[in-house]
Amino acid sequence: MDNRIMQEVLNALAEQRAKNEREEMRRRQEVTAKCPAIGEVMARRQQTVLASIYSAFQLPVEENLEEKVHKWNAEIKLLLKQNGYPEDYLEPVCQCAKCEDTGYVGEGKKVLCDCARNLYAQLLEKGGVFEEEQSFEAYDETIFPETPLPGTDVTQRQYMNVIRRRCEDYANQLPHPAQRTLLLYGGSGLGKTYLLRAIHARARENNVPAICLTANAFLRTAREAYFSRDQQALDALYETELLLIDDLGTEPMLENITVEQLFNLINERQNARLCTVLSTNLTLTELKARYTERVLSRLLDKRNCLALHFLGEDVRLK
Numbered sequence: 001m002d003n004r005i006m007q008e009v010l011n012a013l014a015e016q017r018a019k020n021e022r023e024e025m026r027r028r029q030e031v032t033a034k035c036p037a038i039g040e041v042m043a044r045r046q047q048t049v050l051a052s053i054y055s056a057f058q059l060p061v062e063e064n065l066e067e068k069v070h071k072w073n074a075e076i077k078l079l080l081k082q083n084g085y086p087e088d089y090l091e092p093v094c095q096c097a098k099c100e101d102t103g104y105v106g107e108g109k110k111v112l113c114d115c116a117r118n119l120y121a122q123l124l125e126k127g128g129v130f131e132e133e134q135s136f137e138a139y140d141e142t143i144f145p146e147t148p149l150p151g152t153d154v155t156q157r158q159y160m161n162v163i164r165r166r167c168e169d170y171a172n173q174l175p176h177p178a179q180r181t182l183l184l185y186g187g188s189g190l191g192k193t194y195l196l197r198a199i200h201a202r203a204r205e206n207n208v209p210a211i212c213l214t215a216n217a218f219l220r221t222a223r224e225a226y227f228s229r230d231q232q233a234l235d236a237l238y239e240t241e242l243l244l245i246d247d248l249g250t251e252p253m254l255e256n257i258t259v260e261q262l263f264n265l266i267n268e269r270q271n272a273r274l275c276t277v278l279s280t281n282l283t284l285t286e287l288k289a290r291y292t293e294r295v296l297s298r299l300l301d302k303r304n305c306l307a308l309h310f311l312g313e314d315v316r317l318k
């Protein structure tokens with residue numbers, strides 16, 4: 001089996017899962033706008049479940065939790081039907097029901113799913129590479145305009161070259177960069193996700209164990225860990241040498257209670273001197289509003305965290 005092509009299969013599946021998540025969020029917003037009652041039941045369900053996840057480490061778990069969740073699920077289905085939606089409209093979206101787009105099936109998810117095999121065969125035939133690689137090597141500075149940033153004589157391209165270098169230095173110093181946490185923040189379409197993935201690619205090249213996922217996927221992992229009583233997936237996020245979380249702040253506001261979950265993770269990783277890269281479209285002020293001053297000041301402590309501010313105009317709009 002060609003590892004490079006296999007990696008592409010896994011990347012494609014990860015992209016698909018991210019797409020599924022966006023569709024799930026879109027549906028949730030659509031439905032709750034039309035029928036706020038569904039939003040209320042979902043919020044109650046989420047708060048209870050997540051409070052249980054959070055307290056599962058210390059306190060007795062909420063009684064009859066599964067029973068309650070069952071009741072709420074039925075209530076949501078009924079409301080969906082009454083509002084002209086299919087019952088399963090808010091269920092997880094996936095292209096392959098067998099593996100839920102993970103690419104693996106069976107006990108411990110060890111066996112490659114047919115969909116992944118087919119994709120592999122297709123790519124092998126095409127000679128692989130259907131998507132440009134996101135790496136420091138493939139970084140193309142010319143996509144950034146040569147217009148000066150407002151109030152400066154530095155162009156967006158020059159500025160991005162500095163940011164890129166800081167990110168590459170960080171990646172090369174793994175697993176022991178001077179500041180273990182790296183925060184990439186700024187508007188959308190400025191190259192944050194690209195550089196986050198380039199750091200991931202460099203870590204893999206250098207055999208630094210790394211996990212990359214979206215803030216949404218993290219919440220899902222936390223939830224699944226709770227329901228399956230299987231902490232392995234969540235433990236992996238606490239223990240991996242490098243953790244990259246993309247799109248912090250896009251997780252639904254309903255799940256605000258997970259702020260605690262997310263920052264437990266980040267704090268524990270900081271205490272264990274492990275490396276974490278975060279990207280967000282939020283400004284520092286918005287981050288503070290969302291995750292509280294206390295949490296942010298801890299996260300952004302200058303000895304532990306390098307914060308890079310992405311500036312300029314959205315290059316995806318061109």
Ligand SMILES: [Zn+2]
Nearest residue numbers: 096099113115
């Ligand atoms: Zn499948």
